Amino acid sequence: MKILGIESTAHTLGVSVIKFNGKTPDPDNTRVLSNVVEKYPSTEEGYIPRKLADHHAKLFRPTLDKALLQSKTNAGELNAIAYSQGPGIGHCLHAGYIAAKSLSEFLGVPLVPVNHAVAHVEVTRFFTRAQNPLVVYVSGGNSQIFALEEGKYRVFGETLDIGVGNLLDHVGRLLELEPPDAVGVIKMAAEGKKLLPLPYTVKGMSFAFSGMLTSLKKMNLRTKQEKADACLSAQETAFSMLVEAAERCLCHTRNPEVVLCGGNARNKRLQQMLSLMSQEQGARFCVAADEYNGDNAAMIAVTGLQMLCANVVPSNALPQQRIRIESQKIKW
Ligand code: MG
Secondary structure (H helix, E strand, O other), X not given: OEEEXXXXXXXXXXXXXXXXXXXXXXXXXXXXXXXXXXXXXXXXXXXXXXXXXXXXXXXXXXXXXXXXXXXXXXXXXXXXXXXXXXXXXXXXXXXXXXXXXXXXHXXXXXXXEEEHHHHHHHHHHHHHOOOOEEEEEEOOOXXXXXXXXXXXXXXXXXXXXXXXXXXXXXXXXXXXXXXXXXXXXXXXXXXXXXXXXOOOEEXXXXXXXXXXXXXXXXXXXXOHHHHHHHHHHHHHHHHHHHHHHHHHHHHHHXXXXXEEEOHHHHOHXXXXXXXXXXXXXXXXXXXXXXXXXXXXXXXXXXXXXXXXHHOOOOOOOOOOOOOOHXXXXXXX
């Protein structure tokens, strides 16, 4: 069977086709045939929801065509449409929903609403074969630490204000980097030489990042070296907080694996720090290839496939801006 995945929760529009041939999905019987991603460019004005939704609506047809062409698939061969139901930006979610709903009705195939956060975890568990991991999920809007408990994810710790990706994007804009986002921060951090004192806020297994931003704003950083030091400091301080909270949690849960996922999981420094901690705690460190960590539609298709095979497709397919990870039964 072939499944089409659609991702549109924030600034990324994605369309993917996967093929499955078997009874229980695993990396040997499931192949990603295409995983096309169209990103709205990051600008100094940040992301305006209406503009993001316009971008997704305008580019949906060419992106769909590209995903079908790359996977050598005719629309009539598709057996289900999986789409990202939330959490995310309302305008963007609706653009994806309308596309997915129209396609599923036109083709007469099921519409599978997929929790975006669950998909970030599941695509990593799927490809790394992690059975029972402690999950560190880091992206623009989310930063959470959780693990499976009685067939659902239980959140042990999370950001008390903004996501770590959002923090780094803000730092990029504040320091007017190129590009003005987390990518600019990572590039600039490589030239940093000293650590600036920044608020380090860990409360049990939760954490807060916005104090760092306020502190950086007050520093009035001007020279290139000052900015590089600020990037290095923001990165090191934020990641240390995440790793401390994750280690505290792991000592409590003793999961055999640690999964790092979400857009910021592509950061090599964070991978290094978390992998070292996992090793010291005797857990296997698991991270997916970069293409599956940034928002993408293959993760939606893979999770939709798991949900179909486990018979846990929710009846309400409408977009849900604030849906939590605990709402999805994990039966695979
Ligand atoms: Mg995401």
